[in-house]
Amino acid sequence: MSGTENAAPYAPVLVGKRREELEAILKRYPTKMAALLPALWMIQDERGWVPNEGIEEVAAALGLTPAYVKGVISFYTMYHQHPVGRHFVQVCTTSPCGACGAEDVVKAFLEHTGCKELGLTSPDGKYTVIEVECLGACGFPTPVMINAEFLESVTPERVPSILAQLK
Amino acid sequence: MGYPHKPHAKEALVLSQHFGDPDARSLSGWKKRGGYQALEKALGMAPADIVNVVKASGLRGRGGAGFPTGVKWSFMKPGDGKPHYLCCNADESEPGTFKDREIMRWTPHALVEGCAIGSHAIGAETCYIYIRGEFTEPLVRMEAALKEAYDAGILGANAMGTGKRIDIYVHKGAGAYICGEETALMESIEGKRGNPRIKPPFPAVSGVFGKPTTINNVETLAAVPHILMRGAEWYSKLTLSNPKSMGTKLFSVCGNVARPGNYEVVLGFPFKDFLYDLCGGPPPGRKFRAIIPGGSSVPIQTMEEAEATLMDYEGFVAQGTMLGSGGVIIFDDAQNLPRMMARIARFYAHESCGQCTQCREGTAWMTKILERIVAGHGTYEDLDTIFDMSDNMTGRTICVLSDSCAAPVVSAIKKFRGDFEKLIPKKQGTVAVAAD
Numbered sequence: 001m002s003g004t005e006n007a008a009p010y011a012p013v014l015v016g017k018r019r020e021e022l023e024a025i026l027k028r029y030p031t032k033m034a035a036l037l038p039a040l041w042m043i044q045d046e047r048g049w050v051p052n053e054g055i056e057e058v059a060a061a062l063g064l065t066p067a068y069v070k071g072v073i074s075f076y077t078m079y080h081q082h083p084v085g086r087h088f089v090q091v092c093t094t095s096p097c098g099a100c101g102a103e104d105v106v107k108a109f110l111e112h113t114g115c116k117e118l119g120l121t122s123p124d125g126k127y128t129v130i131e132v133e134c135l136g137a138c139g140f141p142t143p144v145m146i147n148a149e150f151l152e153s154v155t156p157e158r159v160p161s162i163l164a165q166l167k
Numbered sequence: 168m169g170y171p172h173k174p175h176a177k178e179a180l181v182l183s184q185h186f187g188d189p190d191a192r193s194l195s196g197w198k199k200r201g202g203y204q205a206l207e208k209a210l211g212m213a214p215a216d217i218v219n220v221v222k223a224s225g226l227r228g229r230g231g232a233g234f235p236t237g238v239k240w241s242f243m244k245p246g247d248g249k250p251h252y253l254c255c256n257a258d259e260s261e262p263g264t265f266k267d268r269e270i271m272r273w274t275p276h277a278l279v280e281g282c283a284i285g286s287h288a289i290g291a292e293t294c295y296i297y298i299r300g301e302f303t304e305p306l307v308r309m310e311a312a313l314k315e316a317y318d319a320g321i322l323g324a325n326a327m328g329t330g331k332r333i334d335i336y337v338h339k340g341a342g343a344y345i346c347g348e349e350t351a352l353m354e355s356i357e358g359k360r361g362n363p364r365i366k367p368p369f370p371a372v373s374g375v376f377g378k379p380t381t382i383n384n385v386e387t388l389a390a391v392p393h394i395l396m397r398g399a400e401w402y403s404k405l406t407l408s409n410p411k412s413m414g415t416k417l418f419s420v421c422g423n424v425a426r427p428g429n430y431e432v433v434l435g436f437p438f439k440d441f442l443y444d445l446c447g448g449p450p451p452g453r454k455f456r457a458i459i460p461g462g463s464s465v466p467i468q469t470m471e472e473a474e475a476t477l478m479d480y481e482g483f484v485a486q487g488t489m490l491g492s493g494g495v496i497i498f499d500d501a502q503n504l505p506r507m508m509a510r511i512a513r514f515y516a517h518e519s520c521g522q523c524t525q526c527r528e529g530t531a532w533m534t535k536i537l538e539r540i541v542a543g544h545g546t547y548e549d550l551d552t553i554f555d556m557s558d559n560m561t562g563r564t565i566c567v568l569s570d571s572c573a574a575p576v577v578s579a580i581k582k583f584r585g586d587f588e589k590l591i592p593k594k595q596g597t598v599a600v601a602a603d
Contacts, residue, residue, distance in 0.1 A: 028293075028295075028334070028336045029356075029376075030250075030376050031357065031358070031376060033357060033358035033359070034356060034357050034358045034376075035358065036358030037338070037339065037340070037341055037355065037358060038338075038339065040341070041300075041339060041341070062358075071360060072358065072359065072360055075343065075360040075361060075520075076300075076340075076341035076342050076343055076361075077341070077342030077343065078300045078301070078341040078342035079341055079342075093510070094262045094463075094510065094511070094514050095262060095463065095496065095507045095508075095510045095511045095514070096262055096263050096421045096422050096463075096494075096496045098506075098507060098510045099422045099423055099496075099498055099502055099507060100421075100422065100423070132301075132342075133260070133262075133344060133514050133517055133518060134260055134261070134262040134263075134344070134514065135301050136259045136260060136264065136265050136267075136268055136299065136301065136302065137265050137268070138262065138263050138264070138265050138419065138421035138422075138427070138494065138496070139265055139419060139420065139421045139427035139428045139429065140265075140427070141421070141427075145301060145303075148303050149303065150301070150302075150303040150304060
């Protein structure tokens with residue numbers, strides 16, 4: 001169902017400490033539905049993406065249908081609906097950064113990660129590189145997010161050392 | 168300050184006074200710098216009095232719309248028996264704008280304090296700070312500041328021992344520019360796709376969870392403690408020209424410029440002075456060519472217009488654009504303007520929620536046309552098509568994303584038409600020859 005036939009069976013996320021966290025979050029809102037984005041972040045933070053089983057788990061916890069949850073996920077850019085490389089590289093190329101050489105940073109990442117194309121995971125499974133829209137750091141071109149890490153003032157020259165420091 | 172540069176003598180450091188000072192982040196550091204005195208004062212005031220102070224100060228929304236904040240707060244009717252909500256819009260995604268993240272990562276308690284005062288003023292016990300998911304550091308700083316504030320009894324069921332409840336929570340976004348639109352922000356808090364709502368009903372009548380809600384930008388709320396401590400009159404006198412625009416504004420400067428960064432100046436400041444003195448002028452060997460001064464959603468300016476501008480709401484309008492979010496995007500004479508416009512249109516096409524046909528189709532179509540022009544396969548009719556489309560995309564949709572796409576593109580074609588025509592192949596008879 002989740003497209004990774006050889007993967008281990010899905011281990012529930014919303015148990016133990018995470019369940020307590022969710023219960024606390026539910027107290028913040030008058031509806032269960034409002035805890036959807038926080039709950040999806042929990043799934044993705046633990047599993048690296050939101051598999052169908054994760055969708056079902058969140059839906060059950062919040063009294064929503066899986067179809068509804070999927071509809072919400074598909075709207076937001078940051079939730080992954082498929083597994084991605086261990087290091088998910090997002091380079092801002094919107095015009096303020098585009099005017100400051102962002103496209104060269106993209107090329108450098110593609111070259112040094114071995115990713116053949118934007119959006120395709122590298123053969124060793126380590127990297128996926130995509131372009132993203134404005135990251136809100138326009139004065140420090142080019143900003144790059146690698147998973148949750150936010151880097152600024154990235155130039156093509158810095159790319160090899162940035163990648164070398166990733167596990 | 169022109170963070171990360173040293174403060175310029177002509178800046179007015181109100182909100183940015185502690186940028187770059189790690190000690191200001193903590194509760195103790197913030198209190199040392201006068202923090203939470205404003206909140207203490209506010210909690211001893213009647214909400215209506217706080218609203219009047221903010222009204223008198225002339226503070227206008229700093230997110231882009233410039234709506235008078237005190238007036239917006241006064242829309243929240245007290246004693247209606249319904250829970251009221253304050254939402255802080257920290258979704259900062261307007262290209263060229265990067266000021267709210269600095270407020271949150273250097274002075275998180277300033278925002279906590281502003282949100283608490285705002286909540287009390289509008290009769291809200293709950294405030295959601297909607298922070299975009301990409302803002303890793305601001306998220307960490309705001310959560311830490313909130314924890315400190317709760318632990319110290321500043322927030323919670325008994326805020327500062329007054330018996331009033333003030334709860335402030337961070338709600339993390341997940342990558343959607345449109346969730347910076349106030350009704351889409353509310354939809355996103357409710358756990359839905361970020362589709363803007365049609366107005367009316369306005370948020371003060373029916374907002375988040377259908378209850379009366381006020382949405383304010385980070386920079387707006389961060390100004391409130393200063394206004395309470397130093398007085399509405401002090402704030403209303405912070406102006407260099409226009410009596411309708413008071414206070415200071417953080418302008419985020421980026422693109423082809425010597426010193427990009429955030430600069431805080433009094434409204435009405437001369438733009439020419441700002442660009443060439445404070446920001447250091449163009450990069451070495453280059454000249455400024457065009458500026459989009461309000462984040463990307465406003466008309467582009469020629470340098471002639473920009474150099475005649477006074478930096479306030481009315482001043483930018485007088486010179487063919489808008490103040491917007493104050494994200495100053497500068498292009499020099501080496502930039503391919505049509506290519507920049509194509510990329511800007513692509514941004515809007517990506518971020519369109521898809522509800523309204525003119526926006527969904529128009530932003531995508533505009534992008535395709537512009538990319539075709541940049542690639543050398545454009546026609547003169549393409550430019551007319553863009554003008555025609557933009558007419559349908561302006562003032563006819565649920566929200567203004569499509570207006571925001573049309574504004575920079577159409578103004579760029581009108582003001583820099585030669586740049587676009589240069590890329591269009593000329594026809595001789597029925598045979599098209601390559602562009603010069």
